[in-house]
Amino acid sequence: MKKFGLALLYTATMALANPVVADVAAAQAAVAGDMKKLSFSEPQPVGDGVIVSFDGEQMNLSESNGKWRVVNFWATWCAPCRHEMPMLSQLQSDLGGEEFEVITIATSRNPPAKMKAFFDEIGVDNLPLHRDPKSYLARQIGVLGLPVTLILNPEGQEVARLTGDADWASDEAKAVIKALMSGS
Structure with missing residues (x-):
């Protein structure tokens, strides 16, 4: 009877896990x-x-808001960040809503006035200006260079990471995010 119970528990666990695996497989494809x-x-x-x-x-990134999130770590002095941020802004415009959002976190010493000036200079007005002033969160999760972008599931867990800049407004980026979102 004990083996039957364990087999049932294993089967139930796998059945619940399969949708997540399928979403990641679709995103990877x-x-x-x-x-x-x-x-x-x-x-x-x-x-x-x-x-x-x-x-x-004050906010805690691990607190789930029930949305898929693309979380970008950046800094005002980071040239690749300057290149990438308008594409993240476009991604927010294209997909942002009840199920998805882009969050930006300036790590290290980035005074709010300089952060606002950075966004104004590159024409970004639809992304939040969050800070990790002492880089505590960035160090805790292994952000070793900038930019670094995480994809968080609706439970607030990291499911993917990209180091370096990328075209987040591209059809490829949107396809990955839509594939991840399709099973939630």
Whole structure:
């Protein structure tokens, strides 16, 4: 009877896990272009480091908001970040809504005034200006260079990571994100 119970538990666990595996498989199948740099992983925690909104409100990235999120770590002095940010803005315009959002986190010393000036200079007005002023969260989750972009599932867990800049407004990037979202 004990073996039957374990077999039933195993079968139930696999049945619940299969939709997630299918979503990742579909996303991996959609990988092309800049998205070839994207590495997928089993869902994993993103740490408990606090980030700060532009207005000074403290937030925890690991707290789920029920949306798929593309989370970009950047800095005002980062040239690839300057190149990539308008594409993240376009991704937010194209897919943002009840099921998806782009979040930006300036890590290290990035004064809010300089962050706002950076966004103004590159014409980005639809992305949030969050900060990780002491890089605590960035260090905790292994952000070793910039930019780094994570994809979080609706439970607030990292499922993919891309190091370096990428064309997040591309059809390839949207296909990956839509494939991940399709089973949730």
